[in-house]
Amino acid sequence: MIAMTMLAPAPATPALPVESHPAIVWVALAYFAVVAAISVWASRRTRTAKDFFVAGHGIGLVALTVASVSTSVSGFAFIGGPGLIYSIGLGAMYIVLPASVTNVMGAWVLAKRMRLLGEARGLITVPDAIGARYRSPAAQALSGIAILVGIVGYMATNALAMGVVIDALFGIGIGWGIWIGMGVTLAYSVAGGILAGIYVDVFQGTLMALASVLVFLFVLKVGGGMTGISHRILSVDPAFLGPWGKITPLAALSFFFVFAVGSLGQPQGVHKYYMLRDPLQLRWYPLLKTLGLILVLLLYFGVGVGVKSLVAGGAMPALRAPDEATPAFLLRFTPVVLAAVVFSGVAAATMSAVNSFINIGAAVVTHDLPVALGRRLSNELRWGRISTVVIAIAAAALAQVSGSMVAFLGIFGWGLFACTLVPALAIGLNWDGATREGALASIGTGLVLTLCFETMSYLKVYSFPAGVTVSGLSLVASILVFFAVSWLTRGGRGSEIDPDVRLVMEV
Template sequence: MGDKYVNHKSCYEHLYAGCISYRVLCNEADHKFKGLFIAGKKLGLIALAMASFSAAISGWVFVGGPGLYFSIGQGSLWMTFPTAISFAMAWIILGKRMRLLTEVNDCMTAPDAVYARYKSKWVSGIAAIAILVGLVLYLANQITAFAFILSPIFKINFQWAVLVGMGIVLIYSVAGGMLAGVYTDVFQGACMIIASIIIFALCLVNGNGTQNMAAGIVEVLSKDAVGAKFVNPWGIMPAITTMSWFFCLSIGIVGQPHIVHKFYMVKEVRKMKWGVVLAAIGGMVAGLLWFGVGLAVKYLAVTGKLPAEAMDLLKKSTDNTIVVFLNYYTPKVIAGVVYAGIASAIMSTADSFINIAAASAVRDLPFAFNKKLDSKQELFMGRIVVVIIAVVTIILALTLGPKGIALLGAFGWGTFAAALAPAIGIGFNWSRGTKQAAFASIIVGLVCNVGLEIAKVLGANFYKTYFASKGIYNGTLSLCLSIIVYILVSYMTKQEKLDTKVEAVLEA
């Protein structure tokens, strides 16, 4: 990959100066692909911040969050509290390095970055596989959230809503592409920030303030000793569980390929530090919708103030919490805007996932096996991959989706975190990390997290005995093991000299 470059002289000077004029000679097809996939490296700072925040939350926060709060209470907020820390970590630890990496190694995907760092096609190949697994889980999360929005609007059952939602996303993806998804993320991210503030205000009005709602919940639920726990810091969950969510969602952002990928797009490296503030503020404000709607609907439900039809929706699934509030307690115009905003945010995020997954399948995996597909082969393979992704996504959405959108989203996040956070997050900040360590950590993180989640769903006895009883979130346990493996194997294997350009990136 590095052999494509010209004018390598003064590499350090260019990197430390944050020079954006450093250019690579590439053929016309590569140039077009780069323009579409990484926006020609011309994305403004505000656009990047809004796109990264929108891609990170979307259906997970706007649909799954209120439903999770309704189910377990205040403890669910430990999934939103990491927002400020996680975005700060991503931008400070990886932001500038990923952007500079595109200048010296022509990177366009997360596996590109992995290959540039470790010079191992095996490592970049296994990273591509991990990305495909995680993206399917994340896409299932988005489609499930989309289905919960479509179902009550068009009066169709959840199963049909999943199929319709997947179809809409596929059409959108074919018509729009990655760049359309990015700019839609920007617009819808801004809309959802404003909508979150308005909806939170409506929650306070309908519930007569947070203190009244909390007191009402405690009073009604105190008979079964759940009330006080519901509004306590941990909710009805063990403290170890909620804190492990916090750990995984804070640290794990450096392994999220849809976040890492967006750093390639930014135009001005020197101003990236301000992106931390913009992205974090967006994430925190969006969290108001999670908290406000979950608390308000729970209060209205336990105090008997919800209409019977609304209670029926909640009995079907607590992920209908946002639907209940929008349908019964929000002015129709505002509700319509919020519905449109959530749907668009989900579609643009899902579009990004499909494009990244397709790139991993037709670009990164063939590269790992010393193969290069021509345009016809890429088109053919791309179509097959999209069909397979769609089928697997539908199956996951129908089987795991009803168990909780927020928890399904956490499954996808945890898979990325456990598999990729050490190799990327630590690897681009610690020159001692080796390719053997990266390979081992990706395998351990991926197998451990997916294996534990499957055991959880199947109700395996060993999982109930040795893992469930401890209360530690699977993603956190897998991430910790992956980090330990990365560090230990790095010290046990020989350190290889880094490429000069990559060394400059690490020291930038």
């Protein structure tokens, strides 16, 4: 959620300070050419709705891992995240620290069960799994609607972020940046569906991991190692390197809670479990993904503390805005080619996030809602492509016309997914006492609380006390409602489970 806020200022906000250096433009063009080549290749392999939405359950372990890392970090890890560390110190690390636990937790709680549900039932969406678990079209529809609401925010803010980054690369204006970025994304989303998205992610994730390590090494070199960096920061701003940074312990731990438990409800990550070719390859998935994330997040931490140290030591002027941390460091202290790779990678990362969400949104519109209504569409692939175009155009238009509202839309994405999907999906697939009523109540609670609290907060009708986040509050409330309603309705028809689903829950 913070990703969106940091990456996607209102259209009136000045662009990122990237100079239109010829090397940067050429690297960006080469990057887009590779993306185009991958989409042409993928389009020739996309023949059915299953290919379009879950890559035909045919992705190998390494490709899935790199793509999953890529989708997890988005552009936030390279622009918004370092800026947030520069602003609030180590408190910003609580957004990424849970990565040491969440990947393996997701593997135990969801990966096996989701992949086996795909095996048994041929499921292709996250709401599919909820519908099958509770034998409930209503739960499938409600979770689909919750995902759509969250996607509206993510899509619009990522579209704006694309516009900001593409404008920074080519100097064409944010409005044109939005439409060109969306056009490129749309081309490979419509043609190659999630298959194109996966292999674009593999390409850009590999490059970003490499670039992140190199940038981190440059930070250590310029800053005199971690010891030199810390000494300079401690001499002017000791609180920055306190265990909570410049926020309260409750706020920092609230970040940790939301980003740790909430990771189990992010459809762009959970959905990928369906795609693995061989379920037994899950064995190495958490280890590889965690190591990949650590590499990519070196830039997040390194640039955040490195720039703070350089500013503290007088080697850099103070930043005008926190989001300038990465561009300013790259342009001053790294070779232009490395800077160009990172800038292009940020553009590709936002496109990758948009592609994932377009695909998930299209699946909800063309698959989940019709299935929930008992009227399955006859040609899901064709309708999938049509809804991809409609969703993309709507998101780009929303990004361009909604002004400061777009940041608000992006704020609640992560939290909304977390509090609507974690109880019904992550807990429900591991607890046979969960009931249909409990699932519906928890999804409804998460949806209503998040929308109401975020709106009240945005309109300044009510401000929550320091340290209390809307997403944390809504997540814990929806978990408690799930337990309470399931307990109150236990033993009824809503607690019945199909035998094959029960088997998946118990193996």
